[in-house]
Structure formats: structure tokens, C-alpha cells
Amino acid sequence: MWDIYEHRKLSKQLKSLPINILKRYEKWKDILMVSGPQGLRPIKGFHDESLKGDWKGCRSSRMSDKYRVIYKVKASEIMVQVINLTAHDYRKK
Numbered sequence: 001m002w003d004i005y006e007h008r009k010l011s012k013q014l015k016s017l018p019i020n021i022l023k024r025y026e027k028w029k030d031i032l033m034v035s036g037p038q039g040l041r042p043i044k045g046f047h048d049e050s051l052k053g054d055w056k057g058c059r060s061s062r063m064s065d066k067y068r069v070i071y072k073v074k075a076s077e078i079m080v081q082v083i084n085l086t087a088h089d090y091r092k093k
Contacts (some may be wrong), residue, residue, distance in 0.1 A: 002036045006082045026065045037073050
């Protein structure tokens, strides 16, 4: 069982998202809690991938053509830290 921690700014972002993205995000969290990041890889729709550049060390999963969830895995603590759910804008803020 994996623990998921969401960044404090994420609650504000979630309020402005479309309902279908919120539902997909909840499904993503369910899969992640049960089987961890390796459970996302077989599901082609999430297109889970590691990031490069400023986001090195983080991963991204697709919620739709426009939206991505950016997260970091800390396997030593069996923890996933969700950093951002963004409209495909990878610039750090």
C-alpha cells in the first residue's frame, strides 16, 4: 500500500479542473495506492514517463491531451508526492 501526499497548492488547482479530469485523477490515485508507480506503466492511457531538465527526478502521467499530473516517487518511504496537476505546462513555479 502506497501513501500519496499532495502539495498544498494542489487543492486550489483541483477546484478549477473539469469533472472528467478530477474523476481520472481519482482513478489514477486508486491505482497508485494499490500497486504503486509500476501499476501505471501497463495502462497506455496514462502514458507514465520520467521527466528531464528542470523536472529531473519527477514523473508525469497523462490525464488527458491537455492535463498532466507531475509526481515524485520516494520508494524508501513507500510514498508518492504529487507536485502539480497542470495543463501541460512544465515550467517550475
